Amino acid sequence: MNKKNLTSPFAPLNVPNLPQVNGVKHATMCSDIKESGLDLAIIVFDKLANVAGVFTNSETSSAPVSWCKSIIKNGLAKALIINSGNANAFTGYPGGKNVTVKTALISSIINCRADQVFVASTGVIGEQLPIEKILNSIPLLIKNIGKDNWSNLAQAIRTTDTYPKLISKKFKIEDKDYVLNGIAKGSGMISPNMGTLLGFFFTDADIPSRILDFYLKKINEVTFNAITVDGDSSTSDTLLLFSTGEGPSHGVIDDVSDPRLNGFINALKDLMLNLSHQVIKDGEGASKFITIEVINALTNDSAKIIGNCIAKSPLVKTAIAGEDPNWGRIIMAIGNAQQKIDKNKLKVYFGNILVAKDGGVCEDYIEELAANYLKNSEVSIKVDIGEGNGSFTVWTCDFTEEYIKINSDYRS
Amino acid sequence: MNKKNLTSPFAPLNVPNLPQVNGVKHATMCSDIKESGLDLAIIVFDKLANVAGVFTNSETSSAPVSWCKSIIKNGLAKALIINSGNANAFTGYPGGKNVTVKTALISSIINCRADQVFVASTGVIGEQLPIEKILNSIPLLIKNIGKDNWSNLAQAIRTTDTYPKLISKKFKIEDKDYVLNGIAKGSGMISPNMGTLLGFFFTDADIPSRILDFYLKKINEVTFNAITVDGDSSTSDTLLLFSTGEGPSHGVIDDVSDPRLNGFINALKDLMLNLSHQVIKDGEGASKFITIEVINALTNDSAKIIGNCIAKSPLVKTAIAGEDPNWGRIIMAIGNAQQKIDKNKLKVYFGNILVAKDGGVCEDYIEELAANYLKNSEVSIKVDIGEGNGSFTVWTCDFTEEYIKINSDYRS
Numbered sequence: 001m002n003k004k005n006l007t008s009p010f011a012p013l014n015v016p017n018l019p020q021v022n023g024v025k026h027a028t029m030c031s032d033i034k035e036s037g038l039d040l041a042i043i044v045f046d047k048l049a050n051v052a053g054v055f056t057n058s059e060t061s062s063a064p065v066s067w068c069k070s071i072i073k074n075g076l077a078k079a080l081i082i083n084s085g086n087a088n089a090f091t092g093y094p095g096g097k098n099v100t101v102k103t104a105l106i107s108s109i110i111n112c113r114a115d116q117v118f119v120a121s122t123g124v125i126g127e128q129l130p131i132e133k134i135l136n137s138i139p140l141l142i143k144n145i146g147k148d149n150w151s152n153l154a155q156a157i158r159t160t161d162t163y164p165k166l167i168s169k170k171f172k173i174e175d176k177d178y179v180l181n182g183i184a185k186g187s188g189m190i191s192p193n194m195g196t197l198l199g200f201f202f203t204d205a206d207i208p209s210r211i212l213d214f215y216l217k218k219i220n221e222v223t224f225n226a227i228t229v230d231g232d233s234s235t236s237d238t239l240l241l242f243s244t245g246e247g248p249s250h251g252v253i254d255d256v257s258d259p260r261l262n263g264f265i266n267a268l269k270d271l272m273l274n275l276s277h278q279v280i281k282d283g284e285g286a287s288k289f290i291t292i293e294v295i296n297a298l299t300n301d302s303a304k305i306i307g308n309c310i311a312k313s314p315l316v317k318t319a320i321a322g323e324d325p326n327w328g329r330i331i332m333a334i335g336n337a338q339q340k341i342d343k344n345k346l347k348v349y350f351g352n353i354l355v356a357k358d359g360g361v362c363e364d365y366i367e368e369l370a371a372n373y374l375k376n377s378e379v380s381i382k383v384d385i386g387e388g389n390g391s392f393t394v395w396t397c398d399f400t401e402e403y404i405k406i407n408s409d410y411r412s
Numbered sequence: 413m414n415k416k417n418l419t420s421p422f423a424p425l426n427v428p429n430l431p432q433v434n435g436v437k438h439a440t441m442c443s444d445i446k447e448s449g450l451d452l453a454i455i456v457f458d459k460l461a462n463v464a465g466v467f468t469n470s471e472t473s474s475a476p477v478s479w480c481k482s483i484i485k486n487g488l489a490k491a492l493i494i495n496s497g498n499a500n501a502f503t504g505y506p507g508g509k510n511v512t513v514k515t516a517l518i519s520s521i522i523n524c525r526a527d528q529v530f531v532a533s534t535g536v537i538g539e540q541l542p543i544e545k546i547l548n549s550i551p552l553l554i555k556n557i558g559k560d561n562w563s564n565l566a567q568a569i570r571t572t573d574t575y576p577k578l579i580s581k582k583f584k585i586e587d588k589d590y591v592l593n594g595i596a597k598g599s600g601m602i603s604p605n606m607g608t609l610l611g612f613f614f615t616d617a618d619i620p621s622r623i624l625d626f627y628l629k630k631i632n633e634v635t636f637n638a639i640t641v642d643g644d645s646s647t648s649d650t651l652l653l654f655s656t657g658e659g660p661s662h663g664v665i666d667d668v669s670d671p672r673l674n675g676f677i678n679a680l681k682d683l684m685l686n687l688s689h690q691v692i693k694d695g696e697g698a699s700k701f702i703t704i705e706v707i708n709a710l711t712n713d714s715a716k717i718i719g720n721c722i723a724k725s726p727l728v729k730t731a732i733a734g735e736d737p738n739w740g741r742i743i744m745a746i747g748n749a750q751q752k753i754d755k756n757k758l759k760v761y762f763g764n765i766l767v768a769k770d771g772g773v774c775e776d777y778i779e780e781l782a783a784n785y786l787k788n789s790e791v792s793i794k795v796d797i798g799e800g801n802g803s804f805t806v807w808t809c810d811f812t813e814e815y816i817k818i819n820s821d822y823r824s
Contacts, residue, residue: 060747060755090743090755092771125740126773235744314726315819322820328537331502332647335472343472343502359504361538401816407727408734408812 006402009377010281010289011163018150018168021179022204023047023246027144028156031137033123033130034085038156040134042141043080043200044110049242050206051077051118052213054220056237062089064119065236067099071115075209077242078112080200083134084159084185085123087196089235098131105135109142120238122185122196123159154183157198160406161185165278169271171205171263176248178205180267184275186282196236199224199275204247205264214256215265216241223272226304227395228311229283241268280395285402288320291380295391302339303385303392309337310381310394317399320379325370327355330381345386350374418814421789422693422701423575430562430580433591434616435459435658439556440568443549445535445542446497450568452546454553455492455612456522461654462618463489463530464625466632468649474501476531477648479511483527487621489654490524492612495546496571496597497535499608501647510543517547521554532650534597534608535571566595569610572818573597577690581683583617583675588660590617592679596687598694608648611636611687617676618657619665626668627677628653635684638716639807640723641695653680692807697814700732703792707803714751715797715804721749722793722806729811732791737782739767742793757798762786 023046031040053072055065081102088095103117121129154164165184170177186197201216220239253260281289292310297303310316313333319326330348334341348356350370355362373379435458443452465484467477493514500507515529533541566576577596582589598609613628632651665672693701704722709715722728725745731738739760746753760768762782767774785791 056747057750058744058747059750059753060743060758087740090740090768090772092756095772125743126768128772235747314815318816318819321816324820328499328502331472331537332470335468335470335647338469338471341471344504346472356502356538360502360507360540399816400820401813403726404730404733404811404813404816407730408736 007162008282008286010286015151015164016166016168018166018181019179021181021202021244023049023244024202024204024242025146026153027141027146027148028152029137029141029144031083031133033083033133038152039083039085040137040141041082041153041156042106042138042145044142044145045078045242045244046246047244048076048078048116049244050075050209050212051240051242052209052216053238053240054217056234058235060090060235062087062121062236063091063095063099064088064121065238066096067103067119068238071118074115076116077118078116079106079110080118080120080240081106082120082157082198083129084157086121086127086129087123087125087236088121088129089125091126091128094128098129101131102134102138105138106142109139118240120198120236122157122198122236125235150181150183154185157183157185159185159196161282163282165275165282167271167274169267171267173205173250173260173263176250178203178247178264180264180271182271182275184279186279196234197224197279198237199239199272201241201268201271202244203242203264204244206245206250207243207253207261207264211253211256211261212241212243215268219269219272222393223269223276226393227276227280228308229280229397277395280397283397284406285400286397287377287400288398289378290320290396290398291378292394292396293380293382293391294393295382295384296388297385297390298340298388299390300392301390303390304394306334306337306339306383306385307392307394309333310383311396314399317396320374321398321400323371323374325350325355325367325374330383331356334383340387341385342387347384347386349382351380419574420694420698422698427563427576428578428580430578430593431591433593433614433656435461435656436614436616436654437558438565439553439558439560440564441549441553441556443495443545445495445545450564451496452549452553453494453565453568454518454550454557456554456557457490457654457656458658459656460488460490460528461656462487462621462624463652463654464621464628465650465652466629468646470647472502472647474499474533474648475503475507475511476500476533477650478508479515479531480650480652483530486527488528489530490528491518491522492530492532492652493518494532494569494610495541496569498533498539498541499535499537499648500533500541501537503538503540506540510541513543514546514550517550518554521551530652532610532648534569534610534648537647562593562595566597569595569597571597571608573694575694577687577694579683579686581679583679585617585662585672585675588662590615590659590676592676592683594683594687596691598691608646609636609691611651611684613653613680613683614656615654615676616656616659618662619655619673619676623665623668623673624653624655627680631681631684634805635681635688638805639688639692640720641692641809689807692809695809696818697812698809699789699812700810701790702732702808702810703790704806704808705792705794705803706805707794707796708800709797709802710752710800711802712804713802715802716806718746718749718751718795718797719804719806721745722795723808726811729808732786733810733812735783735786737762737767737779737786742795743768746795752799753797754799759796759798761794763792
C-alpha cells in the first residue's frame, strides 16, 4: 500500500520500559483497522480519575475531539479508548454516532457514565470508522486490561511514526514517591493519512482537574505548542492529563501555587518537553533537529511570531537540510513576521557563531565555520532582536526530499 | 557553481517580441555581477514619466526598496536601473550609500534629479554590490539606450527564473492606440539567492501618478498579491508602473472613474494577471499550476485567508504533486484558517468533481475520477463555504522533490 518510511535517525536504540501507574490499567490489540499491527487501545482507571485536556483549534475538528471537548468540563474520566488507522474526522452525522455507540458500549461493560469515557482516533480523514470491528473488539479488550506493557500502548497509537514515544518521570509530594507516565504520537504522515498529535499523561498523585488543567495548558504553550514540522496542524490533536489519586496518600492540594506541586510541575514539564521533541525528531524526512531561540523581542508574543516565521519557512528549512549557512533566508523570514524590527539592532547566530549584526554580515564571520557547524544533527539558530525582554523558543526539523517523497506518494 | 534548474514545463516555446513604448528607451549589458549573462539594465524616459509603485512589506527590506519608497511620493521618474545577481539587502550603511552613488552618477549623466532615478536589485542577500563594476558600466549603458529589444530587458532582470517573462497589450483612449508593456521576474531561487518578485509596466498613455497608483494597488491585490510559491516573501519585491504620455495626445484624465480609462484598466489587469501566473508557472520545481477558488465565505477577506491556508499547506501541495486526490488535507487546511466554518455547509471540488459535502465525503464521489483529473498540468480546487458572498482566488504551484533539491543545494 504505502512505502515504508525510513526510521528517523533520532530513533532511540531501545524502547524504554515504563513502570506502572497506580490506578491505571490498559490493554491493546490488533482489531484490523490498520492493515497490520496494534491499532486499538483502552485505558481503564480503577476509580474515577481527574482529567484535563487541550485540543486542536481546527474549525474542522474530528468527531472524537468534539466529544472530548463536550465532556472535559466534568473533569472526570473512567476510560480512554484510542484507535489508529482512522481519524473519524469529517465523517458527518455517522462519525458522531460512532463515538456515541463506542462510549455507550464501554460504559455499559465497565459501569460508568458514557460521558466519563474519552475517545481519540488518528489516521485517515473522511472515511467512516469500521465500527463493527471496534464494537466486536471492545469486550475482549476490556477483558485483557492490566496484562499489557506501556510500550505496546505507545505502539498501538502510532500511525506512521517511525518509533514509539514514551517516557516516565518520578516526583515527590510530601516525601512520598509518585509516577508520571506519558505517551505521544505524531508527525508521521503518509498519504492519505493525516498527522495527528496525540499525547496522554498519567499520574498516581491526587491532583484536582482544575490544577491539572492550569499546568497542562501552561506547559503546553512552551512545549507541544512550540513545535512545528510543516506548519500544518491536524483535525485531531489531543492532549489529556489524568490523575488517579491511587498512589500513596498525601494531603489535599487545592491551590495552583501550592509548593508541594513543584515536583509534579517539573516532571510534567520534562515529560512534555521530551515527548514534543521526540515528535519533531520523528518529523517526516527529518535529518536535523533545529532549535530557534528568539531573544530581546518587544514581547514574548512577538518573539513567538518571529520564531514561528523562521520555523515555518521552507527556504530556511531546506537550507538547513543542505547544511547551507544561508543566513539571508533567516533575515527574510524575520522580515516576514511583520513585527517592528530595527535592522541595525538585529543579531543572528548559528550556534555560538555570530553571523549578522549592524544591518549586515559580521566582519569576522567565516562561512566555512558556520557550514561546519550545520553538519551537526542538532543545530540552533539564535536571533537577538535588540528591542526588549521578550523571548520564545521554537523547535522544528529540516525539510528534505524525503518529506516530499512521503507526502506525494500516491496510494495504489 | 549552482546546478542548473530544469526549465519549467510551462515555459513558452518562443520568447515574444514586444513593440516599443513611445517615450521609453532602454539598454542592457553584462557587467560581471553574475557569472555570466545580462545582469544590468537601464530604462530612460525621454521626458519625466508618471510613476506608481508597490513594494514588499518586509521589515527587513532591501536598500533599493527603501530608496524607492522614499521617492515614489513625487510620482515622477526619469530612469530605472536594475541589476540581477545581488539584492543589496541587509547590507547596512554601505548598501544605502551604494544606491546614492548610483543614482547620483545616473542623474548627472542624463540631467535629472537623483530622486527621479528608481533602483531595483535582485540576487544574493547580505553581500555588498560590486559597485565599481556598476559605476564603470553605467556610462556605456546609457550610451547604448534605444538600441535594445524587450526580451533582452526581461532577460537581464532574471536570476534563476527558467524563462524570461514579458507581455504587451494594446488599448484605446478616445479611439487612439496605446501600448502597455510589462516584464517580470521571480520565483526562481538557488542558494544563496533570494527569490525576488520584480515587475515593471510601461505605457505611452498620459495617466497621472495618482491614478496609476490607484489601479496598480487595486489590481495587485488580485494578481501578484494572490500568488504564492512557498509562502516566503522577499526583501526586495517591487512593482513599478510608468506612464510616459508620449503616445498620441488625448484629453486630460484626472478622475479614477473616468470611463476612458477602461481600456487601460483591462490591459493592466490582463498583463498583471498573465505575468503573475507566469511567475507561478516558473515556481521552483513546479509541475502543476493550481487555482484555488474560495466562494460563499462570510467576506472576501475571510475567503482570502482560507485560500492562502490551502495554497501554503505543504501537505496539500505535495498531494497535488503526487496526483493524489487527498481531500482530507484540504479540509485540514480550511480548518487551520481559523475562520468560522460550518462543516455541514462546506463543499469541496476538484475541478467540477464534488468531493465532500454535508460534513463528509460525497456519496457518489469516485476517487478514480478525481485522481484522473489531477493528472492535468493545470488543476483547480474549489471550496464553497456556504456562509455568505465573499470570494477570493489564489494561485500556486505544487511542491515537488525538485523544490527541495534546488533549495537545499549547498553552494560549492
